[in-house]
Amino acid sequence: MRFAFTDDQKLFAEGLRDLLAKECTAAQVRAAWDEGIGHDFALWNHLAEMGVFGMLVPERAGGLGGDEVDLVLLLEELGRAAVPGPVLETAAVVAPVLGDAATVGTAALDGSPYVPHAHVASLALVPGGFVRTDAATVTAVDGIDGGRRLFIVDGAVEPFSYDEELAFDRGAMAAAAYLVGLSERMIDVAAEYARQREQYGRPIGVNQAVKHLLADALLKVEFAKPAVYRAAWSVAFDEPTRSRDVSMAKAFASDAAYRSSRSAMQVHGAIGYTWEADLQLWMKKAWALQRAWGDANFHRRRVADAVL
Amino acid sequence: MDLSYTPEEDAFRAEARAWLEANVPADPLPSFDTEHGFALHRDWERKLWEGRWSAVSWPEEYGGRGADYLKWLIFEEEYYRAGAPGRVNQNGIFLLGPTIMEVGTDDQKARFLPTMASSEIVWAQAWSEPNAGSDLAAIRSTGVLSDDDSEWVLNGQKIWASRAVWADWCFGIFRTDPDAERHRGLTFILVPLDSPGITVRPIAQLDGDTGFAEIFFDDVRVPVENTLGEVNQGWKVAMATAGFERGVSLRSPARFSATADRLVELWHEHADSSDDALRDAVVDAWMQAEGYKLHTYMTVTHMIDGGTIGAEASLNKIFWSEMDVRMHELALDIAGPEAERMDGAFERWVDGFLFSLSGPIYAGTNEIQRNIIADRVLQLPRGSA
Numbered sequence: 001m002r003f004a005f006t007d008d009q010k011l012f013a014e015g016l017r018d019l020l021a022k023e024c025t026a027a028q029v030r031a032a033w034d035e036g037i038g039h040d041f042a043l044w045n046h047l048a049e050m051g052v053f054g055m056l057v058p059e060r061a062g063g064l065g066g067d068e069v070d071l072v073l074l075l076e077e078l079g080r081a082a083v084p085g086p087v088l089e090t091a092a093v094v095a096p097v098l099g100d101a102a103t104v105g106t107a108a109l110d111g112s113p114y115v116p117h118a119h120v121a122s123l124a125l126v127p128g129g130f131v132r133t134d135a136a137t138v139t140a141v142d143g144i145d146g147g148r149r150l151f152i153v154d155g156a157v158e159p160f161s162y163d164e165e166l167a168f169d170r171g172a173m174a175a176a177a178y179l180v181g182l183s184e185r186m187i188d189v190a191a192e193y194a195r196q197r198e199q200y201g202r203p204i205g206v207n208q209a210v211k212h213l214l215a216d217a218l219l220k221v222e223f224a225k226p227a228v229y230r231a232a233w234s235v236a237f238d239e240p241t242r243s244r245d246v247s248m249a250k251a252f253a254s255d256a257a258y259r260s261s262r263s264a265m266q267v268h269g270a271i272g273y274t275w276e277a278d279l280q281l282w283m284k285k286a287w288a289l290q291r292a293w294g295d296a297n298f299h300r301r302r303v304a305d306a307v308l
Numbered sequence: 309m310d311l312s313y314t315p316e317e318d319a320f321r322a323e324a325r326a327w328l329e330a331n332v333p334a335d336p337l338p339s340f341d342t343e344h345g346f347a348l349h350r351d352w353e354r355k356l357w358e359g360r361w362s363a364v365s366w367p368e369e370y371g372g373r374g375a376d377y378l379k380w381l382i383f384e385e386e387y388y389r390a391g392a393p394g395r396v397n398q399n400g401i402f403l404l405g406p407t408i409m410e411v412g413t414d415d416q417k418a419r420f421l422p423t424m425a426s427s428e429i430v431w432a433q434a435w436s437e438p439n440a441g442s443d444l445a446a447i448r449s450t451g452v453l454s455d456d457d458s459e460w461v462l463n464g465q466k467i468w469a470s471r472a473v474w475a476d477w478c479f480g481i482f483r484t485d486p487d488a489e490r491h492r493g494l495t496f497i498l499v500p501l502d503s504p505g506i507t508v509r510p511i512a513q514l515d516g517d518t519g520f521a522e523i524f525f526d527d528v529r530v531p532v533e534n535t536l537g538e539v540n541q542g543w544k545v546a547m548a549t550a551g552f553e554r555g556v557s558l559r560s561p562a563r564f565s566a567t568a569d570r571l572v573e574l575w576h577e578h579a580d581s582s583d584d585a586l587r588d589a590v591v592d593a594w595m596q597a598e599g600y601k602l603h604t605y606m607t608v609t610h611m612i613d614g615g616t617i618g619a620e621a622s623l624n625k626i627f628w629s630e631m632d633v634r635m636h637e638l639a640l641d642i643a644g645p646e647a648e649r650m651d652g653a654f655e656r657w658v659d660g661f662l663f664s665l666s667g668p669i670y671a672g673t674n675e676i677q678r679n680i681i682a683d684r685v686l687q688l689p690r691g692s693a
Contacts, residue, residue, distance in 0.1 A: 002309060223623075248595050304588070
């Protein structure tokens, strides 16, 4: 029993964090929103070069030949930066199904009628096969998260046999990890604000009511993390409890992200309710992903089916 | 990362399980917060010690097995799975013991650890005072050196001293330099409870038992050799002990996993399975217990790698104490009208509920823990308003 990451895994995640600090600033995320594309092609190429999309692809197919435990910290970093575009869908779901890291892919396996990122992905994995987006009618709807554009995709499903349950579990695990990263960032941003913003002649962070809002959010995040890491391990080693473990992780992460968004917004006060504040970049992503790939209720019930 | 157990860990588990199956009393012992129950629990501790299971994580020379934290967790899982008795000397074995190993002299280790492992001496803690609860540094009880510097002369009053009614010794902090700033000038001192000048007055708890007490010190004399750590450095020593209490050593996940499993059983036996809200709540409680276990395994791996836990221990304390209350609330919801009865089929759950309510208060209230998290983990400005 050893519940820790290797130095290599941690170093890779740190490298990604450094890259994203430079190449995926809040201003860049906002630009991707404002341009209406919800994607950053230059950043995508950086991530591809680093190997993020090839982590679950065998080396002989040009990937890094890693497993979900190798990937999970990277997903957390992507979330921390609110990276726009189909990053988790490609890295965690489509790439391992196709055995190919070069295809920009998306997926609609959670029962939603909307396909995220369909305008930039060349194919969408759906139950029973995939849809080529260039051979389909792709109609935009207005989603809450500008970095996760939503579409109705009307096109023929090309039958393709793959393990749909495994693909779903990978997607839910990846969304959970991404949500953990988002949560940490929201708490960091709110803590920084609470140190700076003064009222009554002192920083608002001195007030216990403010301290406790953030402590409660951190509590949920810190206890979601090990559940997410265990889920990654259970997927990587195809444990019999895989689906249960993934569902526990996604339920915890969805709840933690929502709590973090509420605490962070409340700490910001009126500024938190503005379009101008960057906080919305992480909050809206959190609100989208907390329900994508199954919401907390769905996943709690999947755990109940396994445990009760 | 490898979340499976090694053959060695499996073998250790099997050995613990076999011993516990052969030795755990068939019927639960009466509460250790009663005179008779206390004596029976001391006998049980002796039996554990004879099997070298009383302090598995301690070095062998003091009666332990030198087990690492992971093996200790495995032992705890087996211990609670077997329904074994509560640990009457937990103040000693899990709190004071590790502190003595960290800051005690060799003489102190030889003098106190073996009798602690065997529970020949059962320890009570004596920290809080009537005016020093959450604000522990407001301690007023004093220790003054005798004229020949050979003894401490202790005066004052301690309160909420767990196990003090029937325990043999207590440990506490006393103000030894009245001129120093509050957190300085305190010294950690070990005191036999049968010393002349000591009066112990039991306090009945919410559940009617007398698990804690007031201790009055009236010119109590103890040798200076009973000082743990340096003179006037008692706050630092006490914080190390408190860290053990909030962290992994007192509240291992096994206890809560066992409660969660019992709650699931209770749900199967007594609950209306068409009540989706209750089903969701029960599985949520199970997930909390599982989440706590995973978090502990991660913490323990970090510690085995040489890491330490600091303010993060406060996260643990909030999590387990609130989870424990939640699980008992749900059990009483399932019990329905029987939840009002102290002597019925749900007696253990009703008792457990009352006990669980102490969790968010003792070892530093959860509000204080949230302040600690905000100040030290999130780096919010100190001082509270």
